[in-house]
Amino acid sequence: MTAKLLSISGLTKAYPGVVANDNVSFDIGESEVHALLGENGAGKSTLVKMIYGLVKPDSGTMTWKGQPFTPAEPKAARAAGVAMVFQHFSLFDALKVSENVALGMENPPPMGDLARRIRRVSETYGLPLDPNRVVGDLSAGERQRVEIIRCLLQDPKLLIMDEPTSVLTPQEVEILFKTLNKLKAEGTSILYISHKLEEIRTLCDHATILRLGKNVGECVPAETSAREMAELMVGDTLQTPTRTTDKTGEVVLDVSGLSLEPSNPFGTRLKNIHFTVRAGEILGLGGVAGNGQDELLAALSGETLTWKDAIKVNGKEVANLGPNARRRMGILAAPEERLGHAAAPDMSLTENALLTGAIREKLTAKGFVNWSATTTFAEKVIKAFDVRTPGPHVAARALSGGNLQKFVIGREVLQRPEVLIVNQPTWGVDAAAAAAIRQALLDLAAQGAAIVVISQDLDELMEISDRFGALNEGRLSDIRPAAGLTIDEIGLMMGGAHGMEVAHVGEDA
Amino acid sequence: MISLEKRPMPSRTLSMATPIIAVIITMIAGGLLFVVLGKNPFEAIRTIFWDPLLGEYAFYYRPQLLVKAAPLVLIAIGLSLGFKAGIWNIGAEGQYIIGALCGAGVGLAFYPTESILIFPAMILAGALGGWAWAMIPALLKVKFGTNEILVSLMLVYVAEQLLASMSLGLLKNPEGMGFPGSRNLNDYPSANSWINEAAGLHWGMAFAFIAVIFAYVLLNRHILGFNIRLTGEAPRAARFSGVNPTRLILFCLGTSGALAGLAGLFEVSGPSGQVSIDFNIGYGFTAIIVAFLGRLHPVGILLAGLLMALTYIGGEIAQGNLGLPSAAIQVFQGMLLFFLLALDLLTNFRIRFAARGTA
Numbered sequence: 039m040t041a042k043l044l045s046i047s048g049l050t051k052a053y054p055g056v057v058a059n060d061n062v063s064f065d066i067g068e069s070e071v072h073a074l075l076g077e078n079g080a081g082k083s084t085l086v087k088m089i090y091g092l093v094k095p096d097s098g099t100m101t102w103k104g105q106p107f108t109p110a111e112p113k114a115a116r117a118a119g120v121a122m123v124f125q126h127f128s129l130f131d132a133l134k135v136s137e138n139v140a141l142g143m144e145n146p147p148p149m150g151d152l153a154r155r156i157r158r159v160s161e162t163y164g165l166p167l168d169p170n171r172v173v174g175d176l177s178a179g180e181r182q183r184v185e186i187i188r189c190l191l192q193d194p195k196l197l198i199m200d201e202p203t204s205v206l207t208p209q210e211v212e213i214l215f216k217t218l219n220k221l222k223a224e225g226t227s228i229l230y231i232s233h234k235l236e237e238i239r240t241l242c243d244h245a246t247i248l249r250l251g252k253n254v255g256e257c258v259p260a261e262t263s264a265r266e267m268a269e270l271m272v273g274d275t276l277q278t279p280t281r282t283t284d285k286t287g288e289v290v291l292d293v294s295g296l297s298l299e300p301s302n303p304f305g306t307r308l309k310n311i312h313f314t315v316r317a318g319e320i321l322g323l324g325g326v327a328g329n330g331q332d333e334l335l336a337a338l339s340g341e342t343l344t345w346k347d348a349i350k351v352n353g354k355e356v357a358n359l360g361p362n363a364r365r366r367m368g369i370l371a372a373p374e375e376r377l378g379h380a381a382a383p384d385m386s387l388t389e390n391a392l393l394t395g396a397i398r399e400k401l402t403a404k405g406f407v408n409w410s411a412t413t414t415f416a417e418k419v420i421k422a423f424d425v426r427t428p429g430p431h432v433a434a435r436a437l438s439g440g441n442l443q444k445f446v447i448g449r450e451v452l453q454r455p456e457v458l459i460v461n462q463p464t465w466g467v468d469a470a471a472a473a474a475i476r477q478a479l480l481d482l483a484a485q486g487a488a489i490v491v492i493s494q495d496l497d498e499l500m501e502i503s504d505r506f507g508a509l510n511e512g513r514l515s516d517i518r519p520a521a522g523l524t525i526d527e528i529g530l531m532m533g534g535a536h537g538m539e540v541a542h543v544g545e546d547a
Numbered sequence: 548m549i550s551l552e553k554r555p556m557p558s559r560t561l562s563m564a565t566p567i568i569a570v571i572i573t574m575i576a577g578g579l580l581f582v583v584l585g586k587n588p589f590e591a592i593r594t595i596f597w598d599p600l601l602g603e604y605a606f607y608y609r610p611q612l613l614v615k616a617a618p619l620v621l622i623a624i625g626l627s628l629g630f631k632a633g634i635w636n637i638g639a640e641g642q643y644i645i646g647a648l649c650g651a652g653v654g655l656a657f658y659p660t661e662s663i664l665i666f667p668a669m670i671l672a673g674a675l676g677g678w679a680w681a682m683i684p685a686l687l688k689v690k691f692g693t694n695e696i697l698v699s700l701m702l703v704y705v706a707e708q709l710l711a712s713m714s715l716g717l718l719k720n721p722e723g724m725g726f727p728g729s730r731n732l733n734d735y736p737s738a739n740s741w742i743n744e745a746a747g748l749h750w751g752m753a754f755a756f757i758a759v760i761f762a763y764v765l766l767n768r769h770i771l772g773f774n775i776r777l778t779g780e781a782p783r784a785a786r787f788s789g790v791n792p793t794r795l796i797l798f799c800l801g802t803s804g805a806l807a808g809l810a811g812l813f814e815v816s817g818p819s820g821q822v823s824i825d826f827n828i829g830y831g832f833t834a835i836i837v838a839f840l841g842r843l844h845p846v847g848i849l850l851a852g853l854l855m856a857l858t859y860i861g862g863e864i865a866q867g868n869l870g871l872p873s874a875a876i877q878v879f880q881g882m883l884l885f886f887l888l889a890l891d892l893l894t895n896f897r898i899r900f901a902a903r904g905t906a
Contacts, residue, residue, distance in 0.1 A: 054552075341786050362789035373787060382781035384557060392773060393788045402770045409768075436555040 043068045043227045044089070044107070044196060049098035051084050058084035060251040061098070066196065071218065071228045073238045073259060076248035077271055077468040082231050085248070086198050089229070090122050091115035113144070119195030123185045123202060131174035138173055139188045159190050163217045178205035178326050186217070197221065198229045203237060204494060205327055208529035215241055233271070233469075234497075235264035249273050272469050280480070286504070287317035290488035291457050292350040296357070298337055306330040308337065311514045313507060315457070315488040320479065322503030322520060323492045325532055330512040331461055331492050332374065338459045338490065339371035340364040351457055365397045368456030372446050374465065374492075376439065380446045383435035387427065390434050391416035391449060398453040415452075423448030424474065440467040444475065451478050458482065461492040476502050496528060508532040551896040562894045566840060566847070569887040570854070576886070577879045586869055594868060595861030595879075608860050610747020614818050615856035617751040618643070618810035620849055622834035624758040625803030627843040631766070632778040634799045638684065638699030639807040640831025641706035642677035646808020647815035648713055649676025651822050654738035655718060655729060665737040669812060670750075677808015678801050680706065685800035689793050695800065703831070711824050718822050728823035732816045740817035751813030755852075758806060762845040775799065807831060836884045858883070 044066045051059045059081045066072045076082050087093040089100065091109030100107040102118055109115035112122075129138050136153045140146035147155070153169040160167045165183045173181060182205060189197055199218075203211045218228055218241065230242055238245055239259045247255045247270045255270045291314065298308040308330050315321045325331065336342040338349065340361035349357035356364055361371075373379045381390045392412045396402050401412045416430035423444040427437055434442055447463055463479065464472035480502055483489050492509075493499050499506060500520055507517040510533035518531075574596075578588030599608040622639045629636050636642075650673030657665050684698035718729040732739045740749040766772035778785040778795055786792070810830065819826045837855050841848030862876035 339787065340789070360789055360791065361787060365789070371787075375783070378781045379783045379787055382777055382784045384780050385777070389773070389777075392770075393777065393784060396770060405770050406768050407770055407773060433556045 041068050041103075042066070042101075043070075043103060045101040046085075046089075047099050047101070049085065049088060049095045049100070051088060051093060051095050057251050059088070059095070062248065062251070062253045063098075064246045064253060064256065066227050066229060067244075068195075068227055069222050069225045070244060071222055071230055071242045073242035073245035074229060074231045074248065075233065075235075075238060075245050075267060075271060077233065080248040080271070081251040082248055083200070084251075086122065086200065086229065086231065089115065089196075090120055090198065116144075116192060119193070120198065121189035121192050121194035121196070122198040123182070123189055123200065125200040125202075125204070127181050127185055129173045129181055129184060131172075133173060134169065135167060135171055135173060135176075135184050136169040138184055139169075139191065142188045143191070155191060156187055159187050163190065163220055164213060165217055178328055179207065179210040182206070182214075190221075194226060196227045196229060198231070200231045201233075202230075203232065203234060207326055207532040208496075208525050211237070235259075235267050238267070239264060247271055268469060280477075286319045287486060288352075289314045290317050290352055291315040291490070292353075293338075294348065294350075296334075296337060296344060296348040298333055298342060298344055300333060301342065306333055306512045308333050309512045313514060313517055315490060317456075317486045317488050318483050319504045320483050320489045320491055320502055321517065322499035322506045323490060323509055323514070324494065324496055324499050324506065324528065325492075325509035327494055329509045329533075331509060333512070334509065335371060335373055335459055335461045335492060338369070339373070340369070362397055365394070365453075368398075368454070369459075370394070370398075370450040370453055370455035370457070371459040372450050372461065372463065374461035376442045376446055377435060381434040381442060384433055386433055387420065387425075387430040387437075387445060388413045388416045390445070391419060391430070394449060395453060419445055419448040419452055422452060423478070424471075440471050443467050444471055447475050447478065451482055455482070455487055457488045457490075459490045459492070462494065463491060464493075464495065464498060472498070496525075506531075550899050551892070552899050553896055554894075557894050562842065565890040565893060566842065566851070566887060569840075569883060569890050572886045572890075573879065573883045576882055580875060580878060580882075581871070584871065584875060586871060591865055591869055591871065594865045595858060598864055599857055599860045608864070610745070611860050612853065612856050613747045613752055614749070615859050616852040617749070617755045618814055618830045619834050619837045619855055620755040620852035621751060621758055621810040621813075622803075622807045622831060623837040623841065623848045623852060624755070624762045624845060625806030626834055627838045627841070627845070627848060628762065628765075628775055629799035629803050630779075630838055631843050632775040632795055632799050633782065634796055635696045636681060636684070636699050636800055636803045637696050637835065638681070638701075638703045638831070639803060639834055640827060640829065641699070641703035642680045642804040642807035643811035643814075643831045644703075644706040644710050644827050645680040645811070646673040646677035646805075647811030647826070648710060648718070648822065649673055649808070650812030651729060651732065651738075651815045652713075652718060654732060654735065654816060657737070658730060658735060661737045663737070666740070666750075666816075669738060669816065670809065673808045673812025674805040675808070677811065678805040680808070681800045681804020682797070685797050688800075689796055695796075699800075707827070710822070710827065714822050714824050714826075720821075729821045731820045733820040738816055739820075740813045749813055749817040751810060751817065754809055754813065755849075759845045759849050766845065771798070807834075833880075836880070839884065840887055855880070 042065045047063045049059050049062045062085060074082050074085065084093060088095050091112045091114055107118065109118065136149055136156055139156060140152055146152060156167065156169040165187060167180060167183045167187060173184065182202060202214060206214065222228060232238055242259050245257050245259045246253060247267065249271060257267065294312050296308055296311040300307055306329060311334065313321065337344055340359055344357045346355040346358035351367060351369055356367065356369065377383045382393065392401055392407060395415050399415050401408055401415065413430050419425065420427060420430060425441050425445045427441060437445065443466065447460065450458060464475050467475065476498065479489055479491065491499065491502065503520040505517050506520040506523060508515045508531040515531040574592050578592055581588045581591040599605060599612060622643065626636055626639055650669040653672040654665060654669045680702060683702060684695040687693040687698055688695045714729060715727050720728060720730045740751060742748040742750060766776065774785065774790045774795060777788060778790055815822055815826060833855060837851045838848060840855065841851035858880055865871045866873055866876065
């Protein structure tokens with residue numbers, strides 16, 4: 039490690055009711071890849087927002103190349119040489135790559151020049167991208183490249199990346215890491231936020247670990263095991279989910295030839311999907327977000343109806359039945375989007391328990407709601423899944439993401455499903471709660487339920503699935519036993535590195 | 548620096564308190580308006596809010612209050628169901644007219660036969676007429692995805708033309724010496740809605756009360772009411788929950804149409820008495836204000852309907868006694884809705900005056 043680029047000392051930021059950062063100090067050296075590690079809610083985002091000038095610290099100081107550093111707004115931080123790639127992209131679908139890049143610049147050069155510069159940067163750093171393509175047609179990995187190139191054009195000294203690999207296939211991750219290593223070799227420092235420990239071990243020189251807003255430790259990732267880092271993050275020993283039985287029974291869920299037009303113009307068309315799930319089995323479906331996951335869940339839950347023989351459960355055709363008819367048959371689902379889809383934000387947890395529980399928990403009689411039984415059911419979910427909340431009267435939006443996720447999954451699991459379809463069951467959930475949710479899914483399978491887990495977390499899928507398949511542009515790969523799959527094979531099932539060929543054509547143009 | 552901060556949960560206290568605060572601010576702002584117009588603001592406010600209830604001639608105004616409030620409440624209850632689900636029926640005025648025409652038409656068809664069955668048949672016809680008129684935007688929305696706001700609003704003007712045609716043609720009083728307008732149903736005992744005219748009681752009030760109770764039970768105890776609220780708050784979650792949007796649109800528009808039709812029938816067979824070119828006086832539009840003033844809550848709508856009726860009657864007294872222009876009264880009523888919607892923000896947000904963190 040050479041000279042210090044950014045030195046942070048005693049940064050504190052409190053919001054009403056929570057201290058997001060409590061006296062956090064660490065240094066980032068020049069040409070260093072520094073990992074910021076922590077669970078959701080540990081204060082990583084607040085910390086980088088302070089560095090990027092989006093949030094002002096309550097106390098503490100930052101020093102940039104020996105000078106006091108107090109960016110009043112992102113513009114000031116960018117002028118100093120800080121660039122940031124956000125987890126959620128801010129791109130306009132209908133505009134071209136070069137136009138999107140120009141929108142993010144203070145003084146954009148003429149379009150022709152800009153396109154040339156984009157091409158040059160994309161070749162230099164091995165990030166294939168054609169400046170003339172429309173962003174709406176790009177894969178998530180390519181969109182991320184747009185954001186990265188937008189940052190690189192500013193010639194940053196410090197590049198902040200917030201969970202960059204959550205939307206990438208393994209092959210795309212490899213490309214990204216090559217780029218980041220090249221940047222590092224040229225003297226750029228990188229602040230890398232993630233909770234994926236193996237990535238951090240291969241990429242990062244140093245790691246700072248945050249828990250509940252406090253700096254709880256630093257380490258050299260290459261010399262620390264993933265388990266040690268995880269336990270530092272959680273502050274506790276980790277329970278690895280275990281399965282009690284390997285027995286699987288008859289085919290319960292049989293999907294054959296499922297094709298579906300998307301309901302909105304930017305949706306994905308499902309193309310001829312085939313798979314079966316047996317009783318007691320967990321099928322893991324991977325794939326980069328936006329490749330048909332939402333559409334598949336909607337078709338399986340009954341939100342979207344299709345030809346009746348496309349989906350069979352225990353031999354009965356169900357694809358033309360709505361969600362309630364399917365619930366009666368024991369087919370339950372939990373969508374990815376918690377607020378607004380799986381739960382109504384302004385309604386209480388009791389009301390949200392009624393949202394899917396009315397039929398199987400018999401919470402209505404002749405259409406009249408039995409509110410006391412509904413409250414009891416909500417309390418049961420809260421207790422069984424350790425949902426941290428003052429009580430069932432609290433509005434769903436008042437819960438943290440992880441707690442609401444536990445409630446949403448628990449609500450379905452406690453209804454004794456025969457078939458359960460979940461999308462991103464542990465998205466944004468802390469490690470301990472994620473382990474509890476995975477364990478609940480494994481237990482449910484052990485009791486004979488057929489489970490489909492759609493997720494972008496490959497580690498999660500490898501941990502709990504019996505068989506694995508991947509969605510790519512609305513198509514489902516062959517389903518293969520999860521045990522023994524290599525990361526390369528999984529990557530190819532997910533479609534390899536999206537858009538590589540197209541981008542190479544662009545380079546020749 | 549003033550900033551707004553989202554509350555973790557909507558404030559219950561404020562959701563109750565804001566209508567009252569809105570009334571008070573309206574009184575202040577309205578008072579200023581009256582000062583500018585050269586009137587004594589205290590006298591004007593007293594005339595509008597006090598005289599109809601407890602003034603010298605209150606015995607005359609109090610029955611009027613119920614007569615005005617009943618159709619407002621009846622229509623607003625129906626509208627509130629749709630509004631809660633995000634289904635915007637703006638054309639209650641049209642459904643009100645058609646309900647009145649159908650109900651009065653049935654009654655007049657039997658003239659001069661006297662039978663206890665005539666009035667129930669009129670009620671049924673009134674409800675069906677309003678329902679059918681509301682089904683037009685409902686079916687167009689369900690089948691072709693048209694905007695129910697535009698269609699229902701446009702149909703108001705169609706209904707008004709129909710009303711003019713009816714009162715000049717088909718329903719014109721044959722013994723009316725050529726004057727436009729139908730026979731007066733107040734002179735036809737089997738076909739009028741008064742229970743006790745002197746006390747200002749007619750069947751519309753009974754139905755308004757029943758509608759309030761019905762809506763309260765529906766929204767708080769029944770799964771259909773839950774689905775209505777769910778659809779309004781989170782349409783995607785409603786779909787996931789298994790709510791059929793088509794059925795909900797038909798139910799909400801149909802119910803609000805039927806209730807507006809009933810209101811029209813009770814009005815034409817009671818306080819108004821006859822079908823005439825301009826017997827409708829905008830209850831269907833005012834009921835939109837009543838629905839929001841009452842927070843889309845059945846009991847709130849009941850109170851809001853009475854308050855609105857009060858400003859109408861008080862406004863008329865103020866026009867007569869103080870010479871306030873009628874436009875000033877309309878501005879005053881508009882202010883009420885304006886302040887209410889503005890204060891609505893406070894239920895979900897709190898205002899912070901703190902300077903942004905430089906500490």
